[in-house]
């Protein structure tokens with residue numbers, strides 16, 4: 001039976017039913033899901049209570065599953081799920097209990113509250129991010145998704161001209177630095193700063209994308225203050241209500257987002273409440289413009 005699509009808006013976000021993602025996907029379903037993701041950017045699949053292995057298997061249908069964030073950073077601190085192919089998006093300690101406010105896992109979760117596309121700071125970024133909710137909270141904890149194509153389209157002409165040839169320098173620890181999280185020099189340099197055009201074309205839809213998020217440390221050809229002020233302005237533009245879908249999670253919800261055309265952020269919640277999400281990510285096949293020349297870390 002073919003998958004069923006209910007678009008949230010004409011061009012952004014669709015709810016998908018009629019498929020059990022815990023079972024092997026047929027070629028037709030895979031092609032339909034890729035096409036839907038190309039068009040809508042973000043797909044919501046309710047009622048998908050997947051085992052860890054099933055979630056990884058679903059991600060692997062769409063490309064090489066990324067392990068770099070886990071092996072370079074996260075699993076060196078805590079590896080509760082025991083896998084390099086899954087990211088633990090939770091506020092839980094290694095024993096599965098709700099972590100205290102100063103715990104590394106809790107602090108790391110706070111970094112998700114700023115607009116970003118997963119892997120934008122990497123030379124080989126992430127194409128699809130797939131989040132599966134296990135335990136959800138009462139108040140807050142939504143994930144908001146923004147359409148970076150609509151955000152580009154709605155820029156004024158002068159801004160489009162200003163950023164047409166600009167290159168952003170993206171750094172993994174930009175938000176953690178802003179939050180004053182005390183990471184080691186090794187952690188801060190695990191991913192070197194990389195250069196990306198601030199306007200890209202999304203191959204799945206052919207539309208231009210405003211490629212700017214909270215990982216942008218500087219803009220080439222601009223002073224640091226001028227560049228950072230522009231980044232702040234562009235992120236505010238991306239986060240305007242008309243570009244954004246806000247998802248209130250229920251256990252079993254699975255969201256597949258195309259990072260090439262969308263950005264997202266997590267919303268505040270009470271960290272004493274248990275919240276558990278699992279994420280699998282697939283690598284893109286397009287690389288950045290390379291490592292930033294200065295090699296400087298913050």
Ligand SMILES: [Fe+2]
Nearest residue numbers: 112116117118
């Ligand atoms: Fe993310």
